[in-house]
Amino acid sequence: MVKFADRIQPCDNGLSDIFAYANDPALISFAAGYPNNHLFPQNELQTAFNASLTDSASLQYSSAAGLKSLRAKIAAHISDTKRTFNADQILLTQGAQQGLDLTAKLLVNPGDGVVVEAPTYLGALSAFDAYQPTYYEVSLQDDGMDLSVLQKTLMTHSVKFIYTIPDFQNPTGSTLSLAKRHALLQLAERYDVIILEDSPYRDLRFSGDSLPSLASLDTTDHVISLGSFSKILSPGLRLGWLVAAPQFLQPLTELKLGNDVQSSTLVMNAIDQYLTEHDINTHIAKMNRAYVVKMNTMLNALDRYLPATVSFTKPTGGFFIYLTLPAEIDANQLLKQVILPEAKVAYVPSGSLFPVSHQANGIRLNFTNLDNDTIESGVKRLGKILTAVLRQPKYAKL
Template structure:
């Protein structure tokens, strides 16, 4: 097992200056992100002269391996140092310290960063929590080769419908220049709003175009609804665990986030009713269908009871339905919005999982007065959602191509899910608990008692495998024994290999735990003869 310690200098090709490694000590219990700790300690060594000009730093990969962190973590630390002019990359020579450029020998010189920028990043963990950068680091993983990523919640590149988009552009782009390439209304292209409303009516939700607001991604919808309904100090109820982006969005607005546990049928309504009676929250956020990260589907009866509670306590519900149409065998229950007869439900979904995340096209469905007000809020921050992406999606819907594409996706993801489950059965210790999902992108795994997910992440990264630990999905400090694996992004051949590597790590960690327990247990008393 790796421990927090300074890493050793192993490269003879460095300059004669002290190795940068001796200045880095990581405190994994700290709320300061790991990349920030690396940046701060190397910065201090450079500014003090302990790392002089021309000293060569280790490569990102080498430093990540020695510290037991993700390569993206080191990359972010190096980027911070480079942005201040403290280091510089040279082809064939590596990354070198540039301290002299700052004229730091002069005690009266100006600071390397404008004074109004100093300390801005320090408040991230206070507002958003210690895992504030987990989403941005997640996105960055996709750019690095050699890493098998079970962390990215995005489609495999081969499943992105580039052929459909090419055909649409070849057929219609020249005749649709203004609609596809010009400005569009804040509410979204009328053609897309009409197609989205038509699709929702087919799923049992009685809406028309006036109920639809097009968004630049579903996280924007969470933020808009939060700004509309919440004031600093207001309370929001979320599931535990839940989507990381929602936790961060609500905390950034100054809301107090209250977590309610899930069971196999979804949100625990017995606990929710107790909270509603005592706290009177302003909003309930739920992912009732193939919940992220657990894959749980809220039962029909619990959906009806949830709406009854919301009506009784006059609390609106934000239903996030990113995965509802990506089911493998049995269709899930209708959306909460389909059961909503009192306009208690604000419905949110996205084409990022169904088509392509790069389109940045999602939508909200809600009462017309709310959509009108949210449009005013939206134009302050985002005057136009990507018109080209909207036009492409509208054409896919108009031509009736989405259902066939979803069938291909569901078949591919079902195959990947089964492959991952079979590999887990073959390579992993029996102590790990996994619940097979009926749709969506993720497996939620419980580790044995005494084995922490952060330890597994660190060891897995050294083996070239990325996954997510459970703590960022929790608002109550839990999740230490859970990890999320996403089967959507990696290729099929990578799934078995990645699970095999994780199996080796898990067996090693369990063996270490067993040996530690044996050493710590008192010896048996042997009676004298």
């Protein structure tokens, strides 16, 4: 049998058990991170694809960097009072996910340090793992990473980049405060470390004012920033973007060529067409009005049904709420042995979201792709079984 490369490791992220129940009509799944099917601008996209397909060039190769007029529109969308971006600072990618792969590919030799928030996005770890980094976890507070822990890490270890989801973090929903954004940039500059900013949920703010992105505050070329149409338009199109200074963008574009030549000309043309005809911010505002109701339905139900020993985050946007169980509980074992078979509720257990400590007592819940009644019923079922379980000392061993 041919030997695989060292980067290939057997993986068990605790999600395969959920698939065994996927076809059970009684299952209520809070596990996936899907936008709501009913909120896609389906007719508008149909019109845009139709228009794009009147030009045969949409079916031809185009360029690795991606359609320039679309990059210009993205640049305008991400510009703010702090900084104006332009098309030449942007590379189009297959969702933000490809930006994670390309950035790690650009920077990481086996053993190089990568700082991640703890917990963090599972898909980022699966992108980074291929380059065999040494992970350092930095715990999260209500206003983002604990920067004293970060500084200690940067002082004592060689780190290539700091991976952060500053807006409505996956899985906790927390947002990095403005003060911490400035402090984080100062640390990156002082220790000459890249910040990889991943912000697919940035526009999904339900209250308060948007904070400037790390990219817009960066004056020393220390930020590579990722965005995506997946959460604000459609994940089925697979289009995202990467913003970086030229010294990074040029080799990242070469890596994109090697990965998959370029993104789909048709998809790029159709999204460009959609953005010409429609104000995406109007669409985003409509989504946010629906999502905030779902989030509040979930928060109210958690308040009502969860036992007092389980705490949960209260985000102001995004896709997720994060529950913390008593420290001795393993949410993955609990899911497999009790919650899936008895309560027919699914969630993402936290163990695989902490690449070093594997803290197992966390639960990620998604609220965007279920109707309000289902959210209420699912949380009720989850709360009931957690209440029962946490009363019984034997579950402390799960």
